[in-house]
Amino acid sequence: MEEAQIKDIKELREEINEIDRQMVELFMKRMEVSKGVALYKQSRGLPIFDPARERARLADVSEQAGPEYESYTRVLYALMMELSKNLQQKVLHPTSGLKDSVKAAMENTPLLFPEKAKVACQGVEGAYSGQACEKLFALPEISYYKDFEGVFKAIEEGKCRYGVLPIENSTAGSVNAVYDLMIKYNFRIVRSLRLKVDHCLLASRGTKVENIREVCSHEQALNQCAGFLRTLGDVKITVCPNTAVAAKMVAESGRDDIAALSSSSCASLYGLCTLASSVQDRGNNHTRFICISAKEEIYPGSDRTSVMMVVSHRPGALYRVLSRFYALGINLVKLESRPIPDRDFEFMFYFDLQVSIYSEKFDELLSELEYQGDEVRYLGSYQEVF
Numbered sequence: 001m002e003e004a005q006i007k008d009i010k011e012l013r014e015e016i017n018e019i020d021r022q023m024v025e026l027f028m029k030r031m032e033v034s035k036g037v038a039l040y041k042q043s044r045g046l047p048i049f050d051p052a053r054e055r056a057r058l059a060d061v062s063e064q065a066g067p068e069y070e071s072y073t074r075v076l077y078a079l080m081m082e083l084s085k086n087l088q089q090k091v092l093h094p095t096s097g098l099k100d101s102v103k104a105a106m107e108n109t110p111l112l113f114p115e116k117a118k119v120a121c122q123g124v125e126g127a128y129s130g131q132a133c134e135k136l137f138a139l140p141e142i143s144y145y146k147d148f149e150g151v152f153k154a155i156e157e158g159k160c161r162y163g164v165l166p167i168e169n170s171t172a173g174s175v176n177a178v179y180d181l182m183i184k185y186n187f188r189i190v191r192s193l194r195l196k197v198d199h200c201l202l203a204s205r206g207t208k209v210e211n212i213r214e215v216c217s218h219e220q221a222l223n224q225c226a227g228f229l230r231t232l233g234d235v236k237i238t239v240c241p242n243t244a245v246a247a248k249m250v251a252e253s254g255r256d257d258i259a260a261l262s263s264s265s266c267a268s269l270y271g272l273c274t275l276a277s278s279v280q281d282r283g284n285n286h287t288r289f290i291c292i293s294a295k296e297e298i299y300p301g302s303d304r305t306s307v308m309m310v311v312s313h314r315p316g317a318l319y320r321v322l323s324r325f326y327a328l329g330i331n332l333v334k335l336e337s338r339p340i341p342d343r344d345f346e347f348m349f350y351f352d353l354q355v356s357i358y359s360e361k362f363d364e365l366l367s368e369l370e371y372q373g374d375e376v377r378y379l380g381s382y383q384e385v386f
Contacts, residue, residue: 030080031087038088048088054081075316082320083327089371098378099366105296106357113191113299115139119291120154120163122147123242126266130244132195132289133164136385147241148178152185155294162190163292168334169197170286172223179338182308182379183348189306189380190299191291199225199280202247202272203259209275214238216246217261220287225261228279247272291382298357302381304333305353305365309373310346318349321372328364330355349373357381 041048058074058081065073115138121129124144133140143160145151151163168174199221203212215222215229216238222229229237240246240260247266250258259275260266267274311317325332334352339345355362362381370376 031084034084034087035091038091042092048085078316079323082323086324086368086371090367096367096370098370101296102298102366105298109297109299111300117162118143118160120145120151120160122151122165124244124248126244126247126263126269127242128195128197128263128287129164129166129289132193135195136164136191136193136291148181152181152187155187155292156185161293164289165292166287167290168288169220169224170284171280171282172220174336175220176338179336179350183338183340187292187294188296189290189382190293190297191382192384193289194286194384194386195289197285197287198264198278199261200264200267200274201259201276201279202262202267203250203275204256205273207256207259207275211257212259213257215259215261216240216249218243221261224280224285227281296380298381299383301383302357303354304384305355305381306379307351307353307369308377308379309349309351310375311349311373313346324368324372325353328361330361330365
């Protein structure tokens, strides 16, 4: 194309502005008509979602667009239909059971997070979960349980008011065992914490590094120290339920050829010596812990909301959920997927959303959340501390 035939950028932008003006007018008109559709469906007891109608419309507009713009048009109209359904839900269900329960929790929760409480943690004395607990509470009464499920059961059975669990690490990633249990149990997240984690190589007094033949620790700690472990040569790696459990096991073994990856506090706690300090592969190694409760508590200043959701097993289903977060201006800070037990190829998606409980965005989120997926579980709104 010759230069003389190319339109000036200013002229092109003016054309786009005019087209956008017309599109906004038509979009608003379309949404108003959608309200009428909602009322019609309500009067005749019809469901909001009509999959046959939606498929037919998508096929029709795609054909109208032609081969070059078919995929773009399908995405645009799929999103508009999703927005229409959200609007229809608002028209037919102006109040939300979830919104009411969350507002009640905000009103009934004390202004200050408690200093004293019975708290469940996994492991034994010296575990990182215990350290996280002591940062969250000034005077916690800690009960240790053998595994993560024991913590969830302690909350469910009312043995402890709170439970503290690791959920992800900046080096090794998500703690999948906890995510899997989150699908199984009912609970609320009331606070979260980022804890700096420094792993040390601990052994019985008199042990030398060159004599080490076995190293034990939690799987996450072993992953976080993979580089250091390679420097030890051909050593046996033993996975333990917890880093503190590993230190206790080494102390009770009576061996001088075994070591544990654990915290420095476990050295004095179990009478071990430190052969090497801060052996994790990355210096900036943090583990994120969540504090859970059976009761819904939302403390002032909460700016993070967690949700679990099952979405339809069809193209674009997850995209449509994510598009709503984007449309509301809510930042998605965590997305995790886990297979649902006994349900072939079905997944539960976990979302961490950054949004203040005092904002209009939060109100909008609560109003729409129940209708976003096939199954939706609100896990709580809380503050993250460091």
